[in-house]
Amino acid sequence: MFEQSAREPGSPVNDRLSWLADQLSPDASTVGPGGRLIRRWLPGGAAGTGRRRWALAGVLAAVVAIILGAVALAGGGPAPEPPPALPSAKPAAEARAAPPPGLVVSVIGRVRSPGLVTVPQGARVADVLRAAGGPEPGADIRALNLARKVADGEQLAVGIPAPAAAPDPGSPAAGGKLDLNTATADQLDTLPGVGEVTAKRIVQWRADHGGFTKVEQLRDVDGIGESRFEKLREQVTVG
Template sequence: MRERLPLWLQDRCEVRPRAVAAVGVVLLAAVGFAGQQYWSARPRAVTVPAVVAPGVVPGAVPGAVPAAATAPAGAPASGAGAGGAGAAERIVVDVSGKVRDPGVRRLPAGSRVEDALAAAGGVRPGTDTTGLNRARVLVDGEQVVVGAPAQPPPAAGPGGGAGSGPGLGPGPGPLSLGSATVAQLDGLPGVGPVLAQHIVDFRTARGGFRSVEELRQVDGIGERRFADLRTLVRP
């Protein structure tokens, strides 16, 4: 059949080795590309993360008892050492006078006079608290007296000299630096209105006096004047 065909048609229909090789290469490339696409699009298994119940520590042995549960009674739990001790600091103050429930109160460190009054049920109606600094910071062991009468001036001396007149001297007993008014401080020996105001300003800025020694830091009080005042006042 082939021999009956014209020569030009026989050349066209003749299958040459080069053409067969080219077709084979194309087929191999197509098969490889199709295999690569199939492999990349195949379904894959997904690992689901484990669900951890609330309060369960990951990696803990099942059935193990927490260390806090095995601690002896009264022993602090692990990790609650220094932080718990700092949070538990408290001071003890005595609230007396015209309050609804006077007595000893235990308050957090850094509490102020206002907090002590609230712990004692509040001030009784009609009480004059003009000389009471409610913003003063309390110190351990102090007494807060509400509505106490003003201290009377000392009796005039035999000579009736300056500084011994009415309102110019301290009353009986040490004068409280934490609650004294400017007029009361003015009655101390060697303390005038200006210095008395300096003492009140210092008390307001520092939140009160924690010791009599802090009087040395008040502007206008030297060593000699402090020596005269130290036995006449208290924090």
């Protein structure tokens, strides 16, 4: 870049070289103090001799080399940009993608390998049967929806009736009494003679009156007459 600027007309380097060539020329009309000093250094007497021309060429070459070297040292070039950093390699443990967690299903009944089986996410009943070794010969699997997706922790009964769900410990089916102040509408709906509408009325009465203080207050709930209350008396309690 600096060498090109030295060759362009009107540049400071070109002006200096032109001035120097004019001062050392034998035909120079006006010679300044600098030109006279350089002429004294040159060998020979007459300005037009061959030795003076060769000396002039040497001086010009030396001056050009000095000027270009000084410009190059002073200006320099832009520092090269460092190459972008390469992404660091991940540890081997992180590079290996962890497999998605599987689903654990309990398989009971007429299968070759009953027990707990692990199947991948999104597995279906057919996949669970296959993981359990398949159904035994003659096992009736018509009640199973083989295309149904299974959930983690469920139990699959093959060829036998599904076990009845354990009753809620606080429900009458479990032999306990329902607390009128804590039972939900769904739990109250299981009481004899209490349907969905009456269960909601019990919950609403409880909210309006700040709770039950005694079982006999069930008589105050709209829809519960004396005969229905007698059926509920031994099924509920007040905590």
